[in-house]
Amino acid sequence: MADAQYHPAHVDRALARIDAIDDDDGLLAAVSVIRGPDAVPPEVHVRLLRRCRVEANRRLEGAVLRALVKRVDRWVTRKFAGLSPADQEEMSQELLAHVVKAVARTTAIDWWECRFFFNLRKAAASQYEKTYDEGLRSATADIGDQAEELHDEGALAKELVEDAVRNARLVEVLDPDEVALVHPLFLSTLPISSKKAKLDLVRYLGIPEGTLAEKKATIVKKLKAALEQESLS
Amino acid sequence: MNTDKNDPRAMADRIVEAGADPDEIAAALTQLGDQAGVFLGRLAAHSALREGDGDASDVADRDAEASASLLAHVQSVYEAEKADTAALARPKDLSKLPTWVAAKAAFGNDVTFVIKLAGRHVTPPTGRFVRYAADALGVAITQVRQHFADGMPRGVAGAEFKSSGKPGTGGVEDFAEAVRAASIPDELRSRWLAE
Numbered sequence: 001m002a003d004a005q006y007h008p009a010h011v012d013r014a015l016a017r018i019d020a021i022d023d024d025d026g027l028l029a030a031v032s033v034i035r036g037p038d039a040v041p042p043e044v045h046v047r048l049l050r051r052c053r054v055e056a057n058r059r060l061e062g063a064v065l066r067a068l069v070k071r072v073d074r075w076v077t078r079k080f081a082g083l084s085p086a087d088q089e090e091m092s093q094e095l096l097a098h099v100v101k102a103v104a105r106t107t108a109i110d111w112w113e114c115r116f117f118f119n120l121r122k123a124a125a126s127q128y129e130k131t132y133d134e135g136l137r138s139a140t141a142d143i144g145d146q147a148e149e150l151h152d153e154g155a156l157a158k159e160l161v162e163d164a165v166r167n168a169r170l171v172e173v174l175d176p177d178e179v180a181l182v183h184p185l186f187l188s189t190l191p192i193s194s195k196k197a198k199l200d201l202v203r204y205l206g207i208p209e210g211t212l213a214e215k216k217a218t219i220v221k222k223l224k225a226a227l228e229q230e231s232l233s
Numbered sequence: 234m235n236t237d238k239n240d241p242r243a244m245a246d247r248i249v250e251a252g253a254d255p256d257e258i259a260a261a262l263t264q265l266g267d268q269a270g271v272f273l274g275r276l277a278a279h280s281a282l283r284e285g286d287g288d289a290s291d292v293a294d295r296d297a298e299a300s301a302s303l304l305a306h307v308q309s310v311y312e313a314e315k316a317d318t319a320a321l322a323r324p325k326d327l328s329k330l331p332t333w334v335a336a337k338a339a340f341g342n343d344v345t346f347v348i349k350l351a352g353r354h355v356t357p358p359t360g361r362f363v364r365y366a367a368d369a370l371g372v373a374i375t376q377v378r379q380h381f382a383d384g385m386p387r388g389v390a391g392a393e394f395k396s397s398g399k400p401g402t403g404g405v406e407d408f409a410e411a412v413r414a415a416s417i418p419d420e421l422r423s424r425w426l427a428e
Contacts, residue, residue: 005338006369006421019364047368053315053322055373065311069304074292079282089299096307104314107321107371109339117286122246125278171259179258180280183273205281 008114011043018044028063034071042071042116046099050107065100072096072120079124082203091127098123128204157220160227161186173226178219181205185216192216241268245275325372327351327380332370339369341417355408357381362408362425 007015018040021027031048033039045068052061069092076092083091099120102112112119161170161182170179184190184201193202193209202209238244244265248257258276262269294300315322325332333340333351340347349355350366358366358381367374412425 003338004341004418004421006341006418007365009420012424016361050371051368054324054367054371055375065308066304069307070294070300073295073300073303075286077292089295089303092303093306096303097310100307100311101314104311104318105321108336109369109371118250121279121282121286124282125246125275126242128278128282129274170262171255176253176255176258177280179255179273180276183270183277187270187273205277207281 005109005111005114007043007047007109011041011047011113014041014044015047018048024059028059031060031064032067034067034074040067042068042120043113045071046103046112046116047109049100049103053104054107068099069096072099075117075120076124079206082206091124094127095120095123157186160220160223169223169226173222174219178215178222181212181215182219185212185219239264241265241272242275245272245279249276249279321371324376325370327370327372327376336369336371339365341415341421343416346411346415346417349406349411353381353383354404355381355406355411358408359425359428361427362412365425 018027018030021030030038031040031045045064048064049061049068052058052064072095073092076095077088080088080091099112102110102119170182174182184205185192188201190204191197191200192212194200201207201212205212207215241261244261248254248261251257253276261272265272295303327333328351330348330351333347334344337344337347340350363377363381364374367377370377409426412422415422
């Protein structure tokens with residue numbers, strides 16, 4: 001059976017609270033709250049924008065859109081803390097354009113009203129990959145013939161990891177956090193940290209250089225140990 | 234071309250959403266072969282983005298000029314998209330079953346219950362349900378109120394007919410009974426019966 005698609009409890013409660021407000025100014029003030037215990041969930045903002053399409057209310061629509069823009073922009077600032085302010089703003093523009101297009105594509109309840117942040121993370125993950133690709137191109141352009149220097153992992157470690165990926169051994173040996181780091185640390189050409197490059201893994205992942213280096217060493221150690229054990233058995 | 238089922242990004246999204254079970258990750262890596270790198274790249278992005286969806290109260294707002302510029306950009310995108318999809322915002326014919334069936338996921342996918350609603354085989358629902366139904370259908374609340382008001386048989390307003398749970402041909406079932414008989418999540422049932 002297909003998944004039922006309805007407002008989760010926290011969205012339902014917030015909508016009920018908003019619906020109980022019977023004066024316009026009180027309503028505009030309430031929908032503008034995006035911090036603290038009375039913060040309106042973005043799922044509710046999406047619903048209210050859609051209500052404003054079928055029951056025109058330009059003042060409410062304007063207030064809701066302002067609040068939603070602020071909320072997503074702050075989310076971007078936090079999640080992409082490693083990017084420059086200009087790149088963060090571009091990221092906010094891209095993601096918000098994606099969000100409002102999705103909002104306009106229906107007036108009925110959809111997943112944006114049920115799991116806003118999961119959808120936003122999916123959109124951001126795609127945007128992440130684009131940024132990452134651009135970062136790769138920029139890094140190569142910056143240093144020309146020395147691009148190989150950015151690739152700071154030894155060929156043996158890369159082969160080790162590729163072998164583990166091919167044989168689906170990663171998950172047996174590594175924990176989920178480590179699995180998630182395999183691609184950026186071993187299979188990409190982004191450096192862990194580089195002042196020359198426009199993007200590096202410290203900025204890309206928002207994880208300190210020391211922690212990344214430590215994780216990388218741990219992953220190699222675990223994989224080597226697992227492969228040695230396998231060859232002995 | 235990747236279908237959604239074997240698209241490495243969609244697979245990563247699904248697995249992350251379901252809680253990133255290591256066995257599922259392992260199965261995906263085996264299935265994906267050469268595309269495992271894309272899958273892992275997507276997992277990495279999710280991993281970097283997963284924490285801190287809260288209200289970001291520690292994050293400072295942009296300066297007024299940058300905020301205004303961002304808002305203006307988003308507004309223009311939204312207005313353009315609304316213009317392109319203007320037909321969606323027009324009133325829908327609630328007497329037509331397809332209008333309701335299109336929204337069945339919001340009614341727990343219980344088609345029998347949806348048929349009762351579309352055919353007005355229930356007494357006037359609770360205010361909370363009417364508000365919810367308007368949202369689910371994407372129409373003005375007045376349209377849903379009107380739908381159920383129009384549906385009451387003349388001269389028998391207030392009279393209630395018990396139903397077996399299947400939509401009848403002429404009888405009107407008590408709304409609460411219809412909700413209790415519906416195959417819907419308990420969470421929806423208690424919401425819709427609350428005033």
